[in-house]
Amino acid sequence: MVAFFIWLAINFVKTPADTTNVFFIGLSNGCVYALVALGYTLVYGILELINFAHGDVFMLGGMISVSIAQSFGLSAGDAMLWPLVVVVLLLSMVACGAINTTIEAVAYRPLRSAPRLAPLITAIGVSFILEDVGLIWKGPNYVNFPDVMPHSNLVSFAGVNVQWDKVIMLSITVPVLLLLLYLVQETRQGKAMRATAQDMDASAIMGIDVNRTISFTFLIAGTLAGAAGLLYSLYFQTVRFDQGFQLGLIAFTAAVLGGIGNLPGAVLGALVIGLIQAFNEGLQWHAPGSDWTQSIVFSILILILVFRPEGLLGERTPEGG
Amino acid sequence: MSSENGSAPMGSGTAVKTAEAVLEVHDIHTYYGSIHALKGISLEVRAGEIVTLLGANGAGKTTTLRSINGLNRPRSGSIKFEGRDITQTPAHEIVRRGIAQSPEGRRLFPRMTVVENLEMGAFQRNDKAGIKEDMERVFGLFPRLAERKTQNAGTMSGGEQQMCAIGRALMARPKLLLLDEPSLGLAPIFVEKIFEIVKTINDEGVAILLVEQNALMALDHADRGYVLETGRIVLSDSAEALKTNEQVRKTYLGES
Numbered sequence: 001m002v003a004f005f006i007w008l009a010i011n012f013v014k015t016p017a018d019t020t021n022v023f024f025i026g027l028s029n030g031c032v033y034a035l036v037a038l039g040y041t042l043v044y045g046i047l048e049l050i051n052f053a054h055g056d057v058f059m060l061g062g063m064i065s066v067s068i069a070q071s072f073g074l075s076a077g078d079a080m081l082w083p084l085v086v087v088v089l090l091l092s093m094v095a096c097g098a099i100n101t102t103i104e105a106v107a108y109r110p111l112r113s114a115p116r117l118a119p120l121i122t123a124i125g126v127s128f129i130l131e132d133v134g135l136i137w138k139g140p141n142y143v144n145f146p147d148v149m150p151h152s153n154l155v156s157f158a159g160v161n162v163q164w165d166k167v168i169m170l171s172i173t174v175p176v177l178l179l180l181l182y183l184v185q186e187t188r189q190g191k192a193m194r195a196t197a198q199d200m201d202a203s204a205i206m207g208i209d210v211n212r213t214i215s216f217t218f219l220i221a222g223t224l225a226g227a228a229g230l231l232y233s234l235y236f237q238t239v240r241f242d243q244g245f246q247l248g249l250i251a252f253t254a255a256v257l258g259g260i261g262n263l264p265g266a267v268l269g270a271l272v273i274g275l276i277q278a279f280n281e282g283l284q285w286h287a288p289g290s291d292w293t294q295s296i297v298f299s300i301l302i303l304i305l306v307f308r309p310e311g312l313l314g315e316r317t318p319e320g321g
Numbered sequence: 322m323s324s325e326n327g328s329a330p331m332g333s334g335t336a337v338k339t340a341e342a343v344l345e346v347h348d349i350h351t352y353y354g355s356i357h358a359l360k361g362i363s364l365e366v367r368a369g370e371i372v373t374l375l376g377a378n379g380a381g382k383t384t385t386l387r388s389i390n391g392l393n394r395p396r397s398g399s400i401k402f403e404g405r406d407i408t409q410t411p412a413h414e415i416v417r418r419g420i421a422q423s424p425e426g427r428r429l430f431p432r433m434t435v436v437e438n439l440e441m442g443a444f445q446r447n448d449k450a451g452i453k454e455d456m457e458r459v460f461g462l463f464p465r466l467a468e469r470k471t472q473n474a475g476t477m478s479g480g481e482q483q484m485c486a487i488g489r490a491l492m493a494r495p496k497l498l499l500l501d502e503p504s505l506g507l508a509p510i511f512v513e514k515i516f517e518i519v520k521t522i523n524d525e526g527v528a529i530l531l532v533e534q535n536a537l538m539a540l541d542h543a544d545r546g547y548v549l550e551t552g553r554i555v556l557s558d559s560a561e562a563l564k565t566n567e568q569v570r571k572t573y574l575g576e577s
Binding site: 188191192194195198199201202203204205206207208209210 | 390391392411412413414415416417421422424428429430431432433437440441442444445489493
């Protein structure tokens with residue numbers, strides 16, 4: 001840890017502008033990870049199920065966004081560009097929410113009282129099915145999303161450039177996160193979610209419709225994945241059938257890093273991983289480079305599981321999780 | 322006076338209060354997986370009554386309550402509440418009809434505060450003023466809870482948790498309250514207190530179906546009782562009669 005911060009500080013002293021730029025890249029990546037990581041953590045919190053199919057719902061979100069964007073004929077400089085992007089965002093969110101809810105009803109609900117391994121294996125199966133759907137739908141190659149993000153600088157000062165695309169990433173992610181937090185903390189449905197996560201039977205005898213609450217949780221997780229799907233394709237301009245697997249694993253690591261089941265933890269974990277990845281790939285002085293990104297991310301996962309299994313913000317519970 | 326499978330057992334001299342039945346359970350059979358846990362249970366609770374279920378561990382007391390509140394549906398038989406069939410009604414609907422429960426092991430929401438737990442008890446209600454009023458009433462019954470409003474329920478002592486669980490059930494403003502082992506694991510002073518409060522709640526017009534290991538305490542406070550053995554009702558009578566019943570004295574009141 002200390003070594004990491006010293007290394008970061010030296011980099012900052014050597015190349016202050018680059019380091020700051022890289023910081024913003026990390027923040028933007030972290031936003032996408034956060035939206036996906038929240039889906040893992042929401043579902044785990046309520047069912048104690050690692051929904052391996054979640055990354056692939058995100059991938060489908062990307063593909064849906066590409067299809068809609070192409071049919072709208074999105075192009076940079078269009079006067080209606082941003083309203084249309086918002087429409088694509090909403091459509092992708094709705095579609096992914098519906099997909100995720102359907103997955104729960106079809107694949108997980110019948111296994112509600114089965115041993116925990118059964119839904120876990122099912123989740124892996126669903127993940128493969130979704131990947132194949134993506135493969136058949138869009139083929140094995142990268143599909144291009146129209147390049148509409150403005151890459152010009154919003155702020156440029158002493159070599160520090162804050163580009164529009166990063167600002168846009170943040171300005172979509174932050175409201176979505178705040179809305180989610182409000183939903184879970186303040187609304188009736190959110191209270192039902194928290195109660196169901198803590199004790200399903202007790203929730204039922206309080207008058208909470210447990211099945212509906214679980215459906216709702218998958219709906220929320222799906223809409224977040226849909227938002228992430230659009231943001232990712234908007235930012236990187238490419239979509240491929242297997243992107244959900246890798247990003248899903250990274251997002252899952254982020255959720256574990258923050259403390260699985262803990263919403264602010266998932267966001268924190270995602271930002272940390274986004275930043276570490278960006279520093280690793282973007283800094284000049286003694287950075288391991290992008291070849292090592294995966295190794296670093298999963299080393300972090302192993303280290304957390306060994307030394308702090310409850311995550312950065314998780315609580316120690318009697319079950320040890 | 323004993324009753325096997327079949328119609329509702331009405332032991333002689335049971336009519337302590339002659340009101341109409343709020344809850345009628347008729348010949349239910351409930352399974353846990355392949356285990357035949359209830360083999361034809363019939364019982365009734367009349368308005369204003371405290372009825373207790375006695376029996377050893379595994380006799381089917383908790384399963385009976387779980388059949389009534391909808392968590393374990395009976396495979397056959399019927400359950401009627403206020404004359405309406407609720408056998409197939411989902412658990413979250415049943416509380417709306419007026420049956421609330423303080424379950425075995427309390428089952429509070431450990432990472433919610435006392436106030437939040439009580440609010441969850443009123444989840445299916447919309448009358449804000451009434452909920453506030455009932456919360457004050459619960460704090461009146463259990464001043465200890467008022468001192469711990471903002472404490473997480475999981476961090477309280479067993480007795481406090483039990484109070485919170487009963488309070489949470491009352492927040493549903495039930496007509497019938499199911500209490501599962503309210504005295505389990507509590508210090509004697511708390512046991513006395515809990516039973517006093519059960520009586521107070523009953524005096525306010527709530528019918529109570531009480532499952533209790535502490536048979537003496539239960540019979541002291543109940544109007545009638547049923548004795549369960551391996552999924553069957555083997556005895557039913559007024560609490561007074563049960564207390565003097567030789568079999569009950571031997572098995573449940575610890576006399577040789």
